[in-house]
Amino acid sequence: MLNITGNYTDLYQISMAQVYFHENKHLNPAVFDYFFRKNPFQGGYTVFAGLGTLLNALESLRFSEDDLRFLANQGFKADFLGYLADFRFTGTLKSCHEGDLVFPGAPVVTVHADLIEAQLIETLLLNTLNFQSLIATKAARIRSVAGVAALLDFGLRRAQGAGGYYASRAAVIGGFNGTSHVKAAQDFEVPAVGTMAHSFVQSYDNELSAFRAFAEDQPNNTVLLVDSYDTLKSGVPNAITVGLEMAARGHSLKAIRLDSGDLAYLSKQSRQMLDSAGLHHVKIAASNQLDEHVIKSLQEQQAPIDIFGVGTSLVIGRPDGALDGVYKLAQYRDKPRIKLSENTAKMTLPGHKQVLRLYNSQNQPIGADVVTLADETKPDIMLHSFEPFKSMDLHKLTAKPLLKPVMKAGQCCETQPTLKDIADHVQFQLTQMPQDYRRFDNPHEYKVGLSPGLKHQRDSLAQQLRRQA
Numbered sequence: 001m002l003n004i005t006g007n008y009t010d011l012y013q014i015s016m017a018q019v020y021f022h023e024n025k026h027l028n029p030a031v032f033d034y035f036f037r038k039n040p041f042q043g044g045y046t047v048f049a050g051l052g053t054l055l056n057a058l059e060s061l062r063f064s065e066d067d068l069r070f071l072a073n074q075g076f077k078a079d080f081l082g083y084l085a086d087f088r089f090t091g092t093l094k095s096c097h098e099g100d101l102v103f104p105g106a107p108v109v110t111v112h113a114d115l116i117e118a119q120l121i122e123t124l125l126l127n128t129l130n131f132q133s134l135i136a137t138k139a140a141r142i143r144s145v146a147g148v149a150a151l152l153d154f155g156l157r158r159a160q161g162a163g164g165y166y167a168s169r170a171a172v173i174g175g176f177n178g179t180s181h182v183k184a185a186q187d188f189e190v191p192a193v194g195t196m197a198h199s200f201v202q203s204y205d206n207e208l209s210a211f212r213a214f215a216e217d218q219p220n221n222t223v224l225l226v227d228s229y230d231t232l233k234s235g236v237p238n239a240i241t242v243g244l245e246m247a248a249r250g251h252s253l254k255a256i257r258l259d260s261g262d263l264a265y266l267s268k269q270s271r272q273m274l275d276s277a278g279l280h281h282v283k284i285a286a287s288n289q290l291d292e293h294v295i296k297s298l299q300e301q302q303a304p305i306d307i308f309g310v311g312t313s314l315v316i317g318r319p320d321g322a323l324d325g326v327y328k329l330a331q332y333r334d335k336p337r338i339k340l341s342e343n344t345a346k347m348t349l350p351g352h353k354q355v356l357r358l359y360n361s362q363n364q365p366i367g368a369d370v371v372t373l374a375d376e377t378k379p380d381i382m383l384h385s386f387e388p389f390k391s392m393d394l395h396k397l398t399a400k401p402l403l404k405p406v407m408k409a410g411q412c413c414e415t416q417p418t419l420k421d422i423a424d425h426v427q428f429q430l431t432q433m434p435q436d437y438r439r440f441d442n443p444h445e446y447k448v449g450l451s452p453g454l455k456h457q458r459d460s461l462a463q464q465l466r467r468q469a
C-alpha cells in the first residue's frame with residue numbers, strides 16, 4: 001500500500017510553504033475550515049467519514065529522505081528542506097465525530113496550527129475526508145433501502161486504483177456488513193466475505209462438478225454462483241442437488257448467487273425451488289450493477305433477496321464521483337480572514353467558529369445547525385446566510401456543539417472509536433433525523449444558518465475588503 005509521507009500533497013502547498021518559511025511567517029497561527037457545499041447523490045445529508053484515517057496519518061506524517069531528495073531536485077532550497085526534514089504536525093484539530101451527519105456550509109473540521117503546517121496538510125486532509133465521506137454517504141443511502149438484507153462490498157476490482165482500500169472502510173461506516181477485499185477486512189477488522197466466480201464454474205467440465213468440488217473443500221462457506229449457463233434450468237437445480245448432498249453430510253449450503261437477468265423474477269423462482277426441496281435455510285444473494293435505485297426497486301418488487309453484493313456504484317460513488325469539500329483560511333495571526341467571490345454563496349465564513357446542532361424540547365434534532373463564533377453562547381436567533389429577511393427563533397431550542405478537540409499538539413486526544421461504533425452512530429442519527437430530511441428523493445433542505453455575531457463579522461469584513469479593492 002502507498003506509504004503516506006509529506007510529499008503526498010500538491011506541489012503548490014510546498015511552494016507556498018517555502019515562501020512562508022523565507023518570509024519568516026511560517027510559524028504564525030492560522031485556522032482553516034474544512035466544509036463542503038453540496039450533499040452528494042441529490043440526498044439530504046452527508047456521512048462524515050475518514051477522520052480516523054486522517055488522524056493516524058497526521059500523527060506519523062514525515063518527509064522521508066526520498067521526499068527531500070526529490071524536492072531538492074525540484075529546486076527547493078537547502079534551508080527549507082532542513083525545516084521539512086524535522087517536520088511534525090503539531091497542530092490542533094476540532095472536528096465533528098466520525099459518522100456524524102453533516103450539512104453543506106457548516107465547518108466539519110477546523111485546523112489550528114502554524115500557517116506552514118496547516119498548509120502542508122491541506123491536500124492530505126481533503127483527499128482523505130472527501131473520498132471516504134462520499135463513499136460512506138453512498139453506502140448509507142444503499143443501507144437505507146436494503147431493509148434487513150446483508151450488504152457486501154464487491155468493489156475493489158472496479159475501484160479507482162488503491163482508492164478501493166478506503167472505500168471498503170467507508171462502506172462499513174455507511175452500513176455495509178462485509179467486504180470481499182481481504183486486505184481491507186484484515187486492516188479494518190471487517191468480516192471478509194465471498195462466493196465464487198464464473199471462471200471457477202467454467203473451469204470444470206460441468207456445473208455440478210464445480211459445485212460439488214467447492215462444497216467438499218469449503219463446506220462451511222459455500223455460496224454457489226448459479227447463472228453461468230441457465231439459472232433456472234441448470235444453476236438452481238444443481239445447487240439444490242449439492243445442497244441436499246451437503247445436508248446429508250451434516251453441512252449446510254449457505255446461499256446461491258444470482259448475477260444476471262431479472263433479479264426479482266429469478267429470486268422468486270429460485271426461492272420457490274429451494275423451498276420445495278426443503279432448503280429453506282439457503283439464502284439468496286444477488287449482484288450485477290446494483291445501486292440504491294435498483295435495490296429499492298427490487299425491494300418494492302418484494303424480491304426475496306437476503307444478500308446484496310455491490311461493487312462499482314458503491315466504490316466510485318456513482319454518479320457524483322467526488323464530494324466537493326474545500327479547506328479555507330478563516331483566521332491568520334488571530335485576525336479573521338475571508339475569501340470573497342462573485343458568487344456570494346461561495347464567500348467564506350471568517351474567524352474561529354463553532355457549529356451548534358439544534359434540538360427541540362424532546363431532544364430531537366429539528367433539522368438545523370447554526371454556525372457561531374467560537375466564543376459565542378447559543379444565540380437567540382439564527383440568520384439565513386444571504387436572505388436578509390429569513391431567520392429562525394432559537395429561544396425554545398437547545399443546542400449541542402459539534403466541533404470537539406480530537407487532536408492536540410499533533411496527538412490524538414481521545415480514544416478512536418471502532419468502525420462498528422462509528423457505523424452504529426450513523427444509523428442512530430439517521431433514525432433521529434426527521435424523515436423529511438432523509439427522504440430518498442427530493443429531501444427537505446437541512447438549514448444551516450449563522451449567528452448574528454458571525455454574520456456581522458462576515459459582512460463587515462467583506463465590506464471593508466470591497467472598499468479596499
Ligand SMILES: Nc1ncnc2c1ncn2[C@@H]1O[C@H](COP(=O)(O)OP(=O)(O)OP(=O)(O)O)[C@@H](O)[C@H]1O
Pocket residue numbers: 259260261262263264265287288289290294297298301
Ligand atoms: N427486477 C429488476 N428490477 C430492477 N432492476 C433490475 C431487475 N433485475 C435486474 N436489474 C438491474 O438491471 C440492470 C441490467 O440488467 P440486465 O438483466 O439487463 O443485464 P445483465 O443481466 O447484466 O445482462 P447479461 O445477461 O448480459 O449479464 C442491472 O443493473 C440489474 O441489477
Ligand SMILES: O=P(O)(O)OC[C@H]1O[C@H](OP(=O)(O)OP(=O)(O)O)[C@H](O)[C@@H]1O
Pocket residue numbers: 154155157158196197198199259287288289290309310311312313
Ligand atoms: O456489478 P458490480 O456492482 O460492479 O459488482 C461486482 C461484479 O463483479 C463480478 O463480476 P465480474 O464479471 O467482474 O466477475 P465474475 O466473472 O466473477 O462474474 C461480480 O460477479 C459482480 O457482478
Ligand SMILES: O=C(O)c1cccnc1
Pocket residue numbers: 154155157180193194195196197287309311
Ligand atoms: O465474492 C464474490 O462473489 C465477488 C467478489 C468480488 C466481486 N464480485 C463477486
